[in-house]
Amino acid sequence: MNSDLKCNNRDTLYSQALEQLVDFDFDARVAHVFPDMINRSVPGYANIVAMTGILAAEFYQINSNCYDLGCSLGASSLAIAKSVVEPSLHIIAVDNSQAMLDQAKILVEKNNSSEPKSIAQNSSCIEFICDDINHIEIDNASVVVMNFTLQFIDLELREKLLKKIYSGMLKGGILILSEKLSYTDIEQQKLLIEMHHFFKKANGYSQLEISQKRQTLENVLLPETLEQHKIRLQKAGFKQTQQWFQCFNFSSLIAIK
Numbered sequence: 694m695n696s697d698l699k700c701n702n703r704d705t706l707y708s709q710a711l712e713q714l715v716d717f718d719f720d721a722r723v724a725h726v727f728p729d730m731i732n733r734s735v736p737g738y739a740n741i742v743a744m745t746g747i748l749a750a751e752f753y754q755i756n757s758n759c760y761d762l763g764c765s766l767g768a769s770s771l772a773i774a775k776s777v778v779e780p781s782l783h784i785i786a787v788d789n790s791q792a793m794l795d796q797a798k799i800l801v802e803k804n805n806s807s808e809p810k811s812i813a814q815n816s817s818c819i820e821f822i823c824d825d826i827n828h829i830e831i832d833n834a835s836v837v838v839m840n841f842t843l844q845f846i847d848l849e850l851r852e853k854l855l856k857k858i859y860s861g862m863l864k865g866g867i868l869i870l871s872e873k874l875s876y877t878d879i880e881q882q883k884l885l886i887e888m889h890h891f892f893k894k895a896n897g898y899s900q901l902e903i904s905q906k907r908q909t910l911e912n913v914l915l916p917e918t919l920e921q922h923k924i925r926l927q928k929a930g931f932k933q934t935q936q937w938f939q940c941f942n943f944s945s946l947i948a949i950k
C-alpha cells in the first residue's frame with residue numbers, strides 16, 4: 694500500500710559506498726525521492742497517512758485550523774483535505790525544508806489536476822509555510838498532526854513544543870503523533886531494529902544502503918520510548934492518550950484535549 698502522493702523516483706541515495714557520511718538532511722536530493730524513501734523505510738506509513746484522514750474527518754471542528762507539522766511533501770495534508778469535506782477547512786502545513794515544500798507544491802498541484810473537482814477545491818485549502826515548527830504559532834486547532842517529525846526535534850525542545858500545541862488546541866481536538874520508538878531493554882531494542890531492517894531488505898534496500906542510512910540518521914533522528922512519549926503528552930496537559938498503531942518499532946498515538 695502506498696500513500697496517495699504519486700512520485701515514482703526511486704531512492705538510490707545510499708546505494709553506492711560513500712567516502713564520507715554526513716548527517717541526513719531533507720535537501721533537494723531527498724525531496725526528489727521522498728515518497729519512495731518513506732514508503733520503503735517506514736513500516737505502516739501509508740496506513741498511518743490514510744488513518745490521519747479518517748481521524749481528521751471525525752475530530753475536525755468547523756471554522757478551526759488543522760496543522761501538519763513537518764509536512765514533507767504534504768501526504769498527511771492531502772489525506773485530510775480528501776477526508777474532511779467542509780468549506781471552512783484550513784490546513785497549515787509547515788516544514789523547515791524549502792526543498793521539501795517546493796516538491797510538495799508540485800505534487801499537490803498535480804494531484805489537483807488529476808482529481809475530481811470537489812477534492813481539487815478542497816486541497817487548495819492547504820497553506821504551506823516554510824518555518825521551524827518550534828517558532829510558529831498554533832491557534833484554534835482541532836487537528837494537529839506530527840507524523841514522524843518530533844523525532845527530529847532537539848530533545849530539550851520537545852516538551853515546550855507539545856505544551857504550545859496543547860495550548861493552541863480546542864477542547865475535543867486531537868494530536869496525531871507518529872514516531873519511531875526505542876526500547877530500554879537491550880534485547881527488545883535489538884529485535885525490533887532487526888525486524889525493521891528485514892522490512893527494508895524486503896523492500897529492496899541492500900545491506901550497504903541500510904547501514905549507510907542508519908549512520909547518517911544517528912545524530913539526527915532521536916527516538917524515544919512509548920513511555921517517554923506518554924509521560925510528555927500528559928505533562929503537556931493531554932488527559933487521554935491512546936496508542937492506536939504499531940508496526941515493528943514505528944508507532945502512532947492520538948492525544949485528545
Ligand code: GEK
Pocket residue numbers: 719731742762763764765766767768769787788789790793824825826827839840841842845846
Ligand atoms: C509525512 N509528516 O509524509 N521544523 C519544521 N519541519 C521540520 C523540523 C522543524 N524543526 N525538523 C524536521 N522537519 C511527513 C513525514 S519526515 C519523516 C515527515 C521522515 C521536517 C523535515 O524537513 C521533514 O520534511 C519532516 O520534518 C520529517 O507524513 O522522513 O522520517
